[in-house]
Amino acid sequence: MNSTQPIKIAILAMGGEGGGVLADWIVDLGEHSGYLAQTTSVPGVAQRTGATIYYVELFPKQQAESDGGTPVLALMPLPGDVDVVLASELMEAGRAVQRGLVTRDRTTLITSTHRVYSIAEKSAMGDGRVDSTQLLAHANGAARRFVRFDMAQAAEEAGSVISAVLFGALAGTGVLPFNRAQFEATVERGGVGVKPSLKAFGAAFDRAQSGAEIPDAQTATPAAAPPRPQHPAVRALVERVQQQFPASAHLLLLEGVRRLIDYQDPAYAGTYLERMGKVCALPAHDGGRLVDATARHLALWMSYEDTARVAALKTRASRFERVRDEVRMQAGQVLAINEYMHPRLQEICETLPASIGRWLMGSSGPRRLVERFTKKGRVIQTSSLHGFLMLRCVAGMKRWRRSTLRFMQENQLIEQWLERIAQTASFNPALAVEIAECQRLVKGYSDTHERGQRNYEMLMAAVERAGAQLAPATLRELRDAALADEHGNKLRAALAQHALV
Structure with missing residues (x-):
């Protein structure tokens, strides 16, 4: 110097x-x-x-x-x-x-x-x-x-x-x-x-x-050892992955199984493998790209974030431990965690059994009454016994998840998505991969999920209109436009540019 x-x-x-x-x-x-x-x-x-x-x-x-x-x-x-x-x-x-x-x-x-x-x-x-x-x-x-x-x-x-x-x-x-x-x-x-x-x-x-x-x-990281679960149902799922699916897909599929068992139960993870079995049978011949993309995004979609999932994540012991570590909590200190909750009418209806949820959404008096009580959000302290038990009760509602209105809606969208992938793979496997990747638009909960699903449906409508003439690169460009703007303005402009409105 x-x-x-x-x-x-x-x-x-x-x-x-x-x-x-x-x-x-x-x-x-x-x-x-x-x-x-x-x-x-x-x-x-x-x-x-x-x-x-x-x-x-x-x-x-x-x-x-x-x-x-x-x-x-x-x-x-x-x-x-x-x-x-x-x-x-x-x-x-x-x-x-x-x-x-x-x-x-x-x-x-x-x-x-x-x-x-x-x-x-x-x-x-x-x-x-x-x-x-x-x-x-x-x-x-x-x-x-x-x-x-x-x-x-x-x-x-x-x-x-x-x-x-x-x-x-x-x-x-x-x-x-x-x-x-x-x-x-x-x-x-x-x-x-x-x-x-x-x-x-x-x-x-x-x-x-x-x-x-x-x-x-x-720095190289050693390969993870294959899982050896003790629970018979879980062990059967792991063996099913190892025996019925290509080795290149094992890592993603096992992670999908783990996630869905945590989200619901082994039977739900079995449904995931049934769906992936049909995808593996498609004539893609693309080096496993379609299987990998679908395995990843199907697991994410099947574990959508409803009120029960959000409540479960907020009350996990691992979350409390993580927060304590992040704030460097010392012995003798007291930690308080406050959650701001503001469920909308739609989310309440989606948590109910399908028939009741549809009735409430279409009603007049009962709907206004519920909206009146949910107009303002509330703060729940999950570090207190009362707040913790309240959210644990909501998390426990996952046992009835398969009968809820939200499950019916998401399941229908998933089946339509898988059907579109299967149809497209028969004539353009590369386009089928891009369709599988479009699940990235559907994420989160509340307003974020609503906007993402709206963009997804707009994109799938364009795929339906274009049919076999749609190039994979064009769909990728449209998806990137949708991801760049959650309000859909850039997607609409891109659709207009490609004459797909």
Whole structure:
């Protein structure tokens, strides 16, 4: 580094990850080592829509005195003028590269490879996740040196926070003119969580020095052992998959069976295998693409999210454990989990037996009475005995699921979808695969499910009109348009463009 220029460090961190603590550590490290230091921060719009950028500049005090004045340090990082970038999450590293803060001739980039998905990624109708492999490749090509590993996991193992891991990785790179003892003394001066912080620091220091630049994604994972269930009905289903279906489809089919047993019961998973048996018998000859696509999406559709499913997921022991881990709950602390519930009339009717549900939907007085009581939502505390038992009762209604109006409606749509796949596979297997993929539109519950189903039905009507003349690429384009806009505007425009309205 040029001795006449400050050392320039940018930190990109989300709320609660200790970015401010990390910046303060670097300032304290510099000041106790004979440097002038300055730090500033610019918060993002929200904890995940924009991370806070902390900026630190360090300048040798001796150099400043020999120059006869006090240097003027910058308040914000400039593109192409940053020595070190520390990012608490992979997307934030990508944002730093996008902003021009990372340059090939100068910048050491240190980042965690774990992902915390943005609101845009989570709310996308399709798979809106940014490809982590592309992010890693892009960052690797932009930086002079790129140090990365799963720092969130390292912090978890040490019982500390990610800021301590980033500090250790920074020390391990040797990019700053300070030794390990000086870094550790800085942590000790903080006086809070010193022991776990030093443990996390040490692990990150060693990993950065030993070649942490190798991406975690390249680490091979051993193949999972075949399941050996004890329950006779479940064991029979596993044996059925292994004996009656091609080996290439076993992984997806077994996951589908597991999901549907959890969702309903072994008999329901048996129905799944009956349907998949018919798909496997289709004359596709496409290397298993149709079987794989249908196996995945049929399992998802058959485990649609009704009120019983949502209640079951909200009251699982694993969910309470996950929340406790996420908030780092300590002994003696009390955790309260509040759920906002606002069931619509339609969802209530769909939970009832089919005949009663249809009657209520078509009634006048009874319908208005139910709507009056469901006009406002309510908050239910699932961490309390009363709230927990209330949702467990709703979850227990799954035993009557096969008689409900929602089951009848979903089952009819599934059968129509499978019939369309079978008919199309006889003359265009590639188009049949695209039809199977159209299930991606039908997801979620409440308004999200309603809009997705509306787009799906609009798309299937276009498939029906086009018939054998529809190209697989065209259907894929139409599906992508539907996934890009849940309100259907882009789909309508694409249908009009292809004269399929």
